[in-house]
Amino acid sequence: MDLIGRVSNMSMEELMWVEKYRPKELDEVVNQREVIERIKLLIQRPHEMPHMLFAGPPGTGKTTVALIIARKLLGEGWRNYTLELNASDERGIKTVRERIKTFAGYVDRSVDIPFRLIILDEADEMTHDAQTALRRIMEESSKYTRFILICNYSSQIIEPIQSRCAIFRFQSLSKEDVIEHIKRICRNEKVEFEEEALELLYEITSGDLRYTINLLQASVNKGRLTKESVIKQAGLMGEAKVKEMVEHALNGNFNEARKILVEMLNINGVSENEILRILGTILLRDKRIDHGKAAKILAEYDYRLVQGANPEIQLTALISEIEELKSERS
Ligand SMILES: Nc1ncnc2c1ncn2[C@@H]1O[C@H](COP(=O)(O)OP(=O)(O)O)[C@@H](O)[C@H]1O
Ligand SMILES: [Mg+2]
Known part of the structure; x- marks a missing residue:
């Protein structure tokens, strides 16, 4: 096969290091120990799992953990039973409501799953009215669905929703954690690196691991990572x-x-x-x-x-x- 054919056959997962190194198991998640411990307990009893609210800065593992939960609880066909929505992209609560209703309304009792899962990202971008409507949808559909709401600031979520969710706070990742993680990626990708370049990567991206890994990948030049290449790439x-x-x-x-x-x-x-x-x-x-x-x-x-x-x-x-x-x- 020619090069073009090969590249187009490669999945995003292989091309983008953020995806390639997205943890698939709770134990692979860097830090967030308190969150991980509580989630491990909760998923032991799937039928009792509450709605969840994940709050914290970008690039700290919120979506990653939500996807791991989906995989663990819904098994092989998890994608069929998981609806991922971005609250701020959708044109208002009406679309969200329609999509959630269609999705939640379709119940196939022949498959043995505890519930359908709706992952609603950027929930704090929703207006107060939209959140009130969301709260009603959550109530109406709670027999067969669970929500994982994701936001940066839980204070932007209305109280009646907060009180219906178990709240998990994700912390910004520490310098040591970030550097150790990207070192592992560098070794795996056979990238030769300057220690200073890793420190700089952390300083520029301040605990947002998505940004760190993207900047890392973009900065590598012919298998080498230098401070200069990081500075240049960050500018671009x-x-x-x-x-x-x-x-x-x-x-x-x-x-x-x-x-x-x-x-x-x-x-x-x-x-x-x-x-x-x-x-x-x-x-x-x-x-x-x-x-x-x-x-x-x-x-x-x-x-x-x-x-x-x-x-x-x-x-x-x-x-x-x-x-x-x-x-x-x-
Ligand atoms: N705690 C973490 N442990 C390991 N990788 C992480 C962690 N947080 C973020 N990442 C990396 O950053 C990418 C984006 O993480 P994501 O979970 O989508 O962040 P967000 O908190 O913004 O939802 C992941 O694909 C993964 O490569
Ligand atoms: Mg996310």
Whole structure:
């Protein structure tokens, strides 16, 4: 078979290290010991398993653990009995309700599974009203379904839902844990690495293992990982994110753009000055943009940041102005 054929036959699992190294057993999950111990107990009695709420920062194992539970309790055909939904992607609770209802309503008693499982990611992005509707759906369907709700902040989930769930708090992964884990990946992939490069990987990605592994894979060059290659790759990835943010802003998707901004600032720890610098290069290269207007605005916000204004507020205001930077001709 030629190379192209071989590559297209490879699954995502083989190509992407985040997937290839996604734990399939509870004991392979890095840290989260308290969570893992409690879950081991709960799944011993599948029929008594409560709804669950997983809270914690990105890239710490929430989805991974939910999928392990699905595999353990629902067996070989787990995919048929598991519905994975992303609450913030769906157009409102109506779609969620329809999909959950169809899924939960179909009960095949001939198979021996304790329940159907609904994994609802980004549940904290749902509005208060949507969550109230969700709570009702959870009640109506609880005979044959269990929910695992996933969120970053449990405080954003309405109390009546919280009180119906067993809550599990995932912790940000420590430096030692992250470095040990990526060392193992490097050995397995026969990557020669500089110790300093691993430390830098942790510093840039601050405990988000998805980001760490993605950055690691992208930084490896001819079987070698160096500090320089990590710095270079992190810059490129930052640029890709800012580009995505600009596209959303230009298309009038302010909320999506803002989400990326907040993620870069608070989770990836990119500094406000770095974001502004990248934004400058991107806007001034973009043919759809009135460069004169863009330069003025960039200078204005640069000044405000130097004066010590709140970076998140200022940059949010800046992205709200991007749509108006479109040049008349475009
Ligand atoms: N605790 C962990 N132990 C091992 N790998 C992890 C852990 N957390 C995240 N990962 C890695 O990061 C990827 C994304 O993890 P995921 O569980 O989807 O994170 P999230 O908490 O955002 O749902 C996984 O595929 C896995 O490679
Ligand atoms: Mg997840």
